[in-house]
Each structure stands twice: as C-alpha cells, then as structure tokens.
Amino acid sequence: MATITHIELRMIDLVPKVKRVDAIQTFVSQETPILTVYDSDGASGTGYSYTIGTGGPSVMALLEHTLAPMLTGRDPDRIEGIWRDLLFATHATAVGAITSLALAAIDTALWDLRCRKQGLPLWKAAGGSREKVPLYSTEGGWLHLETQALVDDALAMQAQGFRGSKIKIGRDHLSEDDARLGAVRSALGGGYEILTDGNQGFTLSEAIRRARVLEEHGIGWFEEPLPADDVAGHMQLAQHTSVPIAVGESMYSLSQFKDYLQMGAASIVQVDVARIGGITPWLKVAHMAEAFNVMVCPHFLMELHLPLVCAIPNAKWLEYIPQLDTVTNGPIRIADGHAIPSDEPGLGIDWDWDAISRLSEVKTVKEGA
Structure with missing residues (x-):
C-alpha cells in the first residue's frame, strides 16, 4: 500500500x-x-x-x-x-x-x-456521463460595462457557437437593468439564453420587483438575488416568479444545499468545487440535486468544473471565465460552443x-x- x-x-x-x-x-x-x-x-x-x-x-x-x-x-x-x-x-x-x-x-x-x-481522466472516473457540455459566457457581462459593450460581447459569443451569456444586474434603478437586458435580447433574438446575476444585492421586495422585468425578457435564471443564507427569502421569491432561481456559489456544506432543495428555494444548483470543500462533497451535492430533478450549473473554476459536469447527468451549462491561462500550457478545448474535457489521466489541467x-x-x- x-x-x-x-x-x-x-x-x-x-x-x-x-x-x-x-x-x-x-x-x-x-x-x-x-x-x-x-x-x-x-x-x-x-x-x-x-x-x-x-x-x-x-x-x-x-x-x-x-x-x-x-x-x-x-x-x-x-x-x-x-x-x-x-x-x-x-x-x-x-x-x-x-x-x-x-x-x-x-x-x-x-x-x-x-x-x-x-x-483515467476525472470525467470518466467520477461518472463519465457525457463527452461535452455547452458554454455560456460571463466575461462580457459585468455591471460597469455600457449597454453596447454587453451587446457586442454577446454577439461575439453567439458567433463562436456559445448558447448563452450572463449579464450582471443591480444598477441603481430597475429601468437601467431593463434597458440593458432589452438591448441584448433585441440584438440576440429569442433563441439565445440570457442569464442574470444579482450577486446577493437585493432585498426580497426589490428582487420580486426586478423578477417581473426578467420575465418580460425571457431570462433563463435569476442568480443569487438575495443573501445566500436567506433560504426562506429565496423560497418566497421562487413562489412569486416563473424565472428559475439559481444559488449555490456561496454555500459551504451539503446540508445547506439540502435545505434549499427541500424548501423548493433553488431551481438551479451552482455548487462550487472549491467552496464546498472539494470533489468528494461536490459529487454528493450534484447527485442530491439529481434526486430533486434540479440541474447543476457550477460557479467559476471552469477548468476544474469541466470534467465534473461531464461526469454527471444533470449538468446544463459550464460558465466560461478563463482563470488558469497564465499558468497552464493551453486553454480548455472548445468546439461549436461546447467545452470538451481532456482524456489525459487526472484533473485534465496541464500545469x-x-x-x-x-x-x-x-x-x-x-x-x-
């Protein structure tokens, strides 16, 4: 041994x-x-x-x-x-x-x-469910960017085969978020997924108010609308909107995810392999979400999450934010808007x-x- x-x-x-x-x-x-x-x-x-x-x-x-x-x-x-x-x-x-x-x-x-x-590559050792996963981009959707920059980036991602983009929301007035999202939807059309992220910045009443605008634009999810420890608030918000509620990047235990799933407070689970404590608990959260018929769309750490989302059957997206380009020998493999995990033994990261x-x-x- x-x-x-x-x-x-x-x-x-x-x-x-x-x-x-x-x-x-x-x-x-x-x-x-x-x-x-x-x-x-x-x-x-x-x-x-x-x-x-x-x-x-x-x-x-x-x-x-x-x-x-x-x-x-x-x-x-x-x-x-x-x-x-x-x-x-x-x-x-x-x-x-x-x-x-x-x-x-x-x-x-x-x-x-x-x-x-x-x-074995990690994606096979941990389950081997699929050989690729669709990407959505976050890098061009930051809150400080002007509306035309949001549109230009989303169009560029669409041209590369990406299926969606995430837009940060939380401008001072609802009308600003409304105008920004409306411009992206108008430019990209109905077939392109627009996702939004509030980064825990709203009260429950304001989140309900903004969710009505998100519904009008056909938004794919409302991410972290409230502080992450407000399970009851997320449950109430989910009952007030048809927009899926996405949470998980600010949770640190299996039990926290259990509470959200049991209360119907999460439609999308965004478990982060680093913040949950590693691959061992990440897989448990993913399989628990599967039992609740909930999809997993992890937060950040694109290079490490790629093999994990390909290991499980209930992963919908991989978030595109390059992190390790300066300390690896090459980027992840992308083809037609999909990320493809490495077949090299290990995590698939070439340091x-x-x-x-x-x-x-x-x-x-x-x-x-």
Whole structure:
C-alpha cells in the first residue's frame, strides 16, 4: 500500500485580465493555493482552490500548520476517510469558507493522484456521463460595462457557437437593468439564453420587483438575488416568479444545499468545487440535486468544473471565465460552443510549472517536520 510521503504548498495571485464588477464588489485579485501530494510509489497529484480578493494566506496557514501534516503516512486512496478526518479536525472553524477552500485543495489533489494512478481522466472516473457540455459566457457581462459593450460581447459569443451569456444586474434603478437586458435580447433574438446575476444585492421586495422585468425578457435564471443564507427569502421569491432561481456559489456544506432543495428555494444548483470543500462533497451535492430533478450549473473554476459536469447527468451549462491561462500550457478545448474535457489521466489541467515557480515559493511538509 502506498502512503503519502510529503506535500508541497504554493500560492499564486492570478490578477483578472479584464475588469470584473458586480453588484457588491470589484475583483482585483485571485489568490490561488496550489497543493501537490506525493506518495511512496513516486506518484503525485495536484489540486487547488481560490479566493476572489484576499484571504489566501489564511487558507495557506491552515494547510501548512494543521491539515497537510495530518496527511503524511496516510493511504491517499482513502479519499472519503481523509476528507472526513480533516473536516472533524477543523470542526471549530467549519462550516466556513477558509476551511472549505483548504479542504478543496487537498481533496482535488487526492483525486488527481487517484486518477493518474488509475490512468483515467476525472470525467470518466467520477461518472463519465457525457463527452461535452455547452458554454455560456460571463466575461462580457459585468455591471460597469455600457449597454453596447454587453451587446457586442454577446454577439461575439453567439458567433463562436456559445448558447448563452450572463449579464450582471443591480444598477441603481430597475429601468437601467431593463434597458440593458432589452438591448441584448433585441440584438440576440429569442433563441439565445440570457442569464442574470444579482450577486446577493437585493432585498426580497426589490428582487420580486426586478423578477417581473426578467420575465418580460425571457431570462433563463435569476442568480443569487438575495443573501445566500436567506433560504426562506429565496423560497418566497421562487413562489412569486416563473424565472428559475439559481444559488449555490456561496454555500459551504451539503446540508445547506439540502435545505434549499427541500424548501423548493433553488431551481438551479451552482455548487462550487472549491467552496464546498472539494470533489468528494461536490459529487454528493450534484447527485442530491439529481434526486430533486434540479440541474447543476457550477460557479467559476471552469477548468476544474469541466470534467465534473461531464461526469454527471444533470449538468446544463459550464460558465466560461478563463482563470488558469497564465499558468497552464493551453486553454480548455472548445468546439461549436461546447467545452470538451481532456482524456489525459487526472484533473485534465496541464500545469505550466515554470510559470508557477516564477510566481510562487514552495513550502514542503514532511512527516515529523
């Protein structure tokens, strides 16, 4: 039986290539912990997570001082057992973002190691449901952009075969959101999906008011209209509109998704593999959503979510926001508006280790160190 011998920790800051503004924040930084686990057979697996903005050093400290030392000497193929042990060891700080992001870096590395040793790509190892998934674009729909820029980007994506675009909403007055969405719908026609994202920026009464406008434009979903912990509010909103309610990027446990699904407060589940704590809990959320006949459309992390949405039967979309271009040897494969997962063993991410080394320092955690 192989055992884990040591772990390497790095953090890189991936500054967004374009200005990203939504209803509550501007993205100026993307601190990205990267973790590589090595076993006694000489094999390795690499995983990662991320923060939008700051907080990365806190994740790294939890990994270096608490979680990574608990991995050495363990059987890396016992992924579920390791995940449970690490969660219990940090129960005083769970459920929460920092713990989940740290667990995700470890869990994704262990899945990468398992898949590499088995000679399987993640999309097959985790289920192998489909060979491609349709894309929608978010990069051209930010809140600060002028209306013509929204239209031009959506037309460009449509010309590339994309099936939809997401538009950030939350301008000061309803009429502004109405005009922006109306211009995109008029230019793109009825066959192109327009999705909207409120980024938790509304009260319930204002969300109900804005949802009526979304209905008029045939909007595909209303994402994060309210604060993520307001389950009852989302349930009430869902009862007041025909627009599907999409939530999940700001949830950190299986139980939180269970509450939303049981109460009929979510029509689209946007579970984020980093924020839920890794591939192990991500798959549980996806299969639970399937039991409720609810589709999964994950948030961000396009490169890692690609094999996961192809592993399950109830994934409708993959969100197109390039994240890793500067630290990988090539972008994901896209054909006719669909993303195609890699058939290489592992997560399917071809890391550019020279670029990563230039951007980070490595810390090694060994048994007894």
